[in-house]
Amino acid sequence: MSSPRRALIVIDVQQEYFEGPLAIHYPPRDESLARIVDAIDTAASQGVPIVVVRHEYPEGAPVFAAGSEGARLHPEVESRRGADWKQVTKNVASVFAGNDLTDWLRQNDVDTVTLVGYMTNNCILGSAAAAEPLGFTVEVLRDASGAIHLSNEAGTVSAQQLHEALMTLLHSNYAATTTTDAWRTALGAGDPVSKGDLGTSAVQGLAAHS
Numbered sequence: 633m634s635s636p637r638r639a640l641i642v643i644d645v646q647q648e649y650f651e652g653p654l655a656i657h658y659p660p661r662d663e664s665l666a667r668i669v670d671a672i673d674t675a676a677s678q679g680v681p682i683v684v685v686r687h688e689y690p691e692g693a694p695v696f697a698a699g700s701e702g703a704r705l706h707p708e709v710e711s712r713r714g715a716d717w718k719q720v721t722k723n724v725a726s727v728f729a730g731n732d733l734t735d736w737l738r739q740n741d742v743d744t745v746t747l748v749g750y751m752t753n754n755c756i757l758g759s760a761a762a763a764e765p766l767g768f769t770v771e772v773l774r775d776a777s778g779a780i781h782l783s784n785e786a787g788t789v790s791a792q793q794l795h796e797a798l799m800t801l802l803h804s805n806y807a808a809t810t811t812t813d814a815w816r817t818a819l820g821a822g823d824p825v826s827k828g829d830l831g832t833s834a835v836q837g838l839a840a841h842s
Contacts, residue, residue, distance in 0.1 A: 637741050640672065645706050646696070657790075667812040669709070671773055678820070680746075684717050726755075745769070748772075753782065771807060780794075
């Protein structure tokens with residue numbers, strides 16, 4: 633099996649996710665931020681291409697407004713941003729929509745994208761699903777991403793329940809989910825991260841709930 637040709641995609645690690653209604657709650661945002669920084673430093677030391685993504689709406693929007701404090705990258709990411717990083721601005725969940733990221737990844741011979749950042753329940757999920765028809769293998773670092781509490785007419789779910797359920801969902805088909813430490817080991821060895829499959833996940837799920 634050939635070694636993965638990875639790029640690390642750092643999604644929306646912006647100030648909006650550190651206070652206010654969109655503040656990340658699980659894993660705790662300070663812990664997930666530390667793992668994101670670990671992944672960035674590891675990628676930089678190993679020569680893995682890095683993509684930094686920012687969500688942005690027009691000026692005056694209630695969140696992620698252009699030029700606002702909430703739209704800024706967290707200082708821990710901003711201070712590490714290199715001139716060679718690919719920069720993407722988006723206004724939808726998928727990092728691949730409406731920009732040249734797909735072409736850039738292919739031009740750099742990338743076949744595997746490692747996703748970190750926020751939120752598990754929106755842009756991580758949307759990007760992982762969008763990568764499938766594009767032919768990219770996806771890895772998600774579950775301790776370097778995070779979710780918020782949600783409640784609406786359909787129900788209520790805590791950030792922990794949401795994050796853990798979505799990591800299980802992603803691992804069943806869309807992505808290999810793993811920890812930052814395990815990813816670092818796989819990266820150093822040139823190995824892929826193993827992914828589950830829908831059939832096996834279904835059989836094991838049935839057994840667990842019978």
